[in-house]
Every structure is written in structure tokens, then in C-alpha cells.
Amino acid sequence: MKLFKPRFNQREGTADSVLTPNPVRCYPTCDCLTRLGKWQELALHSEVQDTGSDAWKSLEAYVQKVAADGSDELNPIAGIGPEKWEQIVTLPPSIWTLQSVKVLSLYGSHLVRIPPEIGEMTNLEEFDPYTSYRLHWFPFEITRCKKLKRSRVSTRALYGNYKYRPPFPRLPSISADLTPAFCSVCHGSFTKHGPYQVWVSVAVATDVLPLLVHACSGECIRQLPEPARGYVPKPHQGGLEVEQPPARY
Numbered sequence: 001m002k003l004f005k006p007r008f009n010q011r012e013g014t015a016d017s018v019l020t021p022n023p024v025r026c027y028p029t030c031d032c033l034t035r036l037g038k039w040q041e042l043a044l045h046s047e048v049q050d051t052g053s054d055a056w057k058s059l060e061a062y063v064q065k066v067a068a069d070g071s072d073e074l075n076p077i078a079g080i081g082p083e084k085w086e087q088i089v090t091l092p093p094s095i096w097t098l099q100s101v102k103v104l105s106l107y108g109s110h111l112v113r114i115p116p117e118i119g120e121m122t123n124l125e126e127f128d129p130y131t132s133y134r135l136h137w138f139p140f141e142i143t144r145c146k147k148l149k150r151s152r153v154s155t156r157a158l159y160g161n162y163k164y165r166p167p168f169p170r171l172p173s174i175s176a177d178l179t180p181a182f183c184s185v186c187h188g189s190f191t192k193h194g195p196y197q198v199w200v201s202v203a204v205a206t207d208v209l210p211l212l213v214h215a216c217s218g219e220c221i222r223q224l225p226e227p228a229r230g231y232v233p234k235p236h237q238g239g240l241e242v243e244q245p246p247a248r249y
């Protein structure tokens with residue numbers, strides 16, 4: 001496994017010159033978590049993926065190849081090249097086919113969301129979206145990856161992170177791009193009332209991640225795991241009024 005070499009310094013940051021070779025041409029940026037005086041209400045990124053682009057078609061073809069080859073790693077920056085990878089804001093739902101993949105390398109990605117189908121990658125052991133600065137949350141379905149043991153997440157970019165406690169966007173924020181086909185918790189169907197959305201911060205692999213839940217019922221919300229200590233102690237619907245524990249530096 002090639003992750004977690006000491007050349008990466010998560011605390012101080014790592015000089016580009018030390019990353020040899022560093023395939024990332026430019027790191028993603030956004031202003032969501034930039035605090036100007038008081039925190040403002042945040043909104044989820046709404047970038048729409050251009051699924052007619054060469055970049056998207058190349059990514060879908062790459063996913064198909066990795067699945068067909070039974071490879072143990074998905075590393076799109078190597079698979080489709082940095083120029084195309086920079087145009088990708090989400091992963092294709094076809095990642096559910098990647099049963100053989102143990103390592104998901106998303107270093108320096110411009111992703112703004114990860115689709116719920118990641119929960120079907122049942123052999124995933126390592127998840128590396130480090131320096132994906134526009135990824136502020138993850139789908140609750142990632143907790144279905146029972147073998148996931150190691151992760152490397154830029155936690156400063158996360159909603160509710162313990163250093164800055166940026167707010168969580170207010171829910172509901174229903175969109176076709178986000179909504180899974182089934183309940184995030186029981187995998188049952190949604191009723192005509194649609195999904196109930198909540199945030200919950202849970203320990204996943206090496207990190208505590210803010211997870212977006214689409215639940216079919218109040219009962220499924222009650223079934224959610226206990227939030228991590230030091231985070232909002234109950235599932236919640238975001239917005240500025242949510243009280244978070246004080247920041248820890």
C-alpha cells in the first residue's frame with residue numbers, strides 16, 4: 001500500500017517539492033469555510049457534472065476497466081490524467097461495481113460530493129481524498145464499507161470540524177444529484193413523503209466525518225450510530241442555530 005508515507009505532513013502541510021512526483025496541477029478551492037466575521041449560512045455545493053464531456057466518458061470507461069480487471073485500486077488522476085480529473089465534481093454511480101477495489105485514491109480531487117454508491121464498495125480498506133478541499137461532507141452510506149480501516153481526509157475542509165466548527169448547511173436540501181435510491185440506514189424504499197435528511201458526525205476509519213443521511217423514517221433516524229464525542233451529540237438539520245462544542249485548537 002502506498003498511502004501514509006511520512007513524506008506527507010498532515011499537520012504542517014507538505015511542500016509540493018517533497019511530493020515526487022505530485023500529479024496534482026492545481027488544488028481545488030472554494031470560499032464555503034472562509035469566515036468573514038460571523039459565520040454565514042452555508043449551502044451545499046450545487047455544481048452539476050457535465051456528463052457529456054470527454055472527461056466524464058473517460059472516467060466511466062476507467063471505472064469499467066478497473067471493474068473488469070479486478071484491480072485493487074481506483075486512482076482516477078492516474079487513470080484519466082490530471083486535466084480531465086479536474087473537470088470531475090462527482091464520481092459515477094457505477095462505482096458500485098468496484099467490488100475488488102481496496103484503495104480509493106482521490107488525492108487533490110475537485111470533487112464536491114461522493115455518491116451514495118460508495119457504500120457498495122464492500123472491500124474498500126483505504127480512502128484517500130486528502131487535499132480535496134471542496135469535499136465538506138460524505139454520504140452516510142460510506143459506513144456500509146465494513147472493511148474500511150484507514151482514511152486521510154483534509155478535516156479542516158469538513159462541516160463542523162473541531163478546529164473551526166464551521167456550520168452545517170440547513171436541511172432539507174433535496175436534489176436529484178444527492179438523493180439515493182434507498183434509505184441510507186435500512187436500504188428500504190422511501191415513502192411518498194420522500195427522504196428525511198439529517199447530519200451526523202461519526203468516526204469512519206481514521207477520521208470523524210460529517211455524514212449526510214437520507215432516512216425513510218423517524219425510526220431509521222433513531223437507529224443511527226451515536227455521534228462521535230466532541231461533536232453535535234444528536235442527528236440534526238444544520239443551520240446556524242445548531243450548537244456545536246467549542247473549537248479545539
Ligand SMILES: [Zn+2]
Nearest residue numbers: 030031032134
Ligand atoms: Zn466549498
Ligand SMILES: [Zn+2]
Nearest residue numbers: 183186216220
Ligand atoms: Zn430506513
